[in-house]
Amino acid sequence: MALMAGLRVPARALLRSGCWLRGAALAGAEAAAGLGAGVRRFGSQRVLVEPDPAAGVAVVKLKSPPVNSLSLELLTELVISLEKLDNDKTFRGIVLTSDLCGVFSAGLDLTELCGRSPAHYAEYWRALQELWLRLYLSGLVSVAAVNGASPAGGCLLCLSCDYRVLADSPSCVIGPNETRLGIVAPFWFKDCMVNTVGHRAAEQALQLGTLFPPAEALRVGLVDQVVPEDQVQSTALAAMARWLAIPDHARQLTKSMMRKPTADRLAKHREADVQSFVSFVSRDSIQKALQTYLEKLKQKG
Numbered sequence: 001m002a003l004m005a006g007l008r009v010p011a012r013a014l015l016r017s018g019c020w021l022r023g024a025a026l027a028g029a030e031a032a033a034g035l036g037a038g039v040r041r042f043g044s045q046r047v048l049v050e051p052d053p054a055a056g057v058a059v060v061k062l063k064s065p066p067v068n069s070l071s072l073e074l075l076t077e078l079v080i081s082l083e084k085l086d087n088d089k090t091f092r093g094i095v096l097t098s099d100l101c102g103v104f105s106a107g108l109d110l111t112e113l114c115g116r117s118p119a120h121y122a123e124y125w126r127a128l129q130e131l132w133l134r135l136y137l138s139g140l141v142s143v144a145a146v147n148g149a150s151p152a153g154g155c156l157l158c159l160s161c162d163y164r165v166l167a168d169s170p171s172c173v174i175g176p177n178e179t180r181l182g183i184v185a186p187f188w189f190k191d192c193m194v195n196t197v198g199h200r201a202a203e204q205a206l207q208l209g210t211l212f213p214p215a216e217a218l219r220v221g222l223v224d225q226v227v228p229e230d231q232v233q234s235t236a237l238a239a240m241a242r243w244l245a246i247p248d249h250a251r252q253l254t255k256s257m258m259r260k261p262t263a264d265r266l267a268k269h270r271e272a273d274v275q276s277f278v279s280f281v282s283r284d285s286i287q288k289a290l291q292t293y294l295e296k297l298k299q300k301g
């Protein structure tokens, strides 16, 4: 651990912030990338939005160190950014990626699921549902530029996008590892898996809690392309161009036709789903399993 301004900052987080230094260099590269003078980045503390109005595309970067775990704050900020982009006619597509090195998102923030009150669990789950419904049904083209590990809830974020590009690095594993923690993916995560990789592959991956390395993720259809790490964002933008060549109204109606039945299963039973989650996560056995897993993670660090 390093001490910074009275805060305990994990050394790994400081290392990762090397990626943010690249952000400074990026400012210079923005013009080359189409972000000309007068085009401002916006967003919030944990979600950075880099707009390219000329292209109609915004790059949305998760920047919640150390691992972009989906805290209540990150969920809320992401929903707000997506809502803003969805309602702004300038934008037709988003690329969702991570501003951190080596991690796309560690999935649900386990500290939100341990030792909290039932009211907190309910608030947290509602925020997760909200994010999933918004991203899954967004009229924008969504391309995930997966530049790091993406377990469990991180995988769900990727599956909610229209297209996925994964970095070809052994650390860039992706998949539904919930059962390995002794917990169960919600039915809407299961539905997303089935819709993406088919029933048999989803059943195996969900039961075994498989984290797929890049080549396997591509083979099973969990991601659409695997490319060298430094080409993830450019490949995502090239894919975006192909999707944007299709008229919005036709693509959006088709997306809705494909996805609405899945989303409706949750939308119609949101409160029951919240109550299932609260009673599941409040069980002593689940609390113990989560605590043990979190402690192991911390010891590993």
Ligand SMILES: CCCCCCCCCC/C=C/CC(=O)SCCNC(=O)CCNC(=O)[C@H](O)C(C)(C)COP(=O)(O)OP(=O)(O)OC[C@H]1O[C@@H](n2cnc3c(N)ncnc32)[C@H](O)[C@@H]1OP(=O)(O)O
Binding pocket: 010, 012, 066, 067, 069, 102, 103, 105, 106, 107, 108, 109, 110, 111, 149, 151, 152, 153, 154, 177, 178, 181, 183, 184, 185, 186, 276, 277, 280, 281, 294, 297, 298, 299, 300, 301
């Ligand atoms: C029958 C009815 C059913 C009803 C429905 C029930 C539904 C139940 C919920 C089911 C849904 C669950 C979805 C999830 O997303 S669960 C979360 C799963 N996530 C993981 O398993 C990832 C764990 N993390 C890692 O594997 C690694 O951290 C990493 C992402 C590969 C990165 O590795 P790296 O070596 O770079 O970093 P460290 O491991 O050293 O971690 C750095 C610090 O970050 C802390 N950390 C990591 N992950 C999380 C997390 N998910 N939440 C909170 N904190 C996390 C880690 O402890 C380190 O902390 P430290 O610096 O304090 O030591």
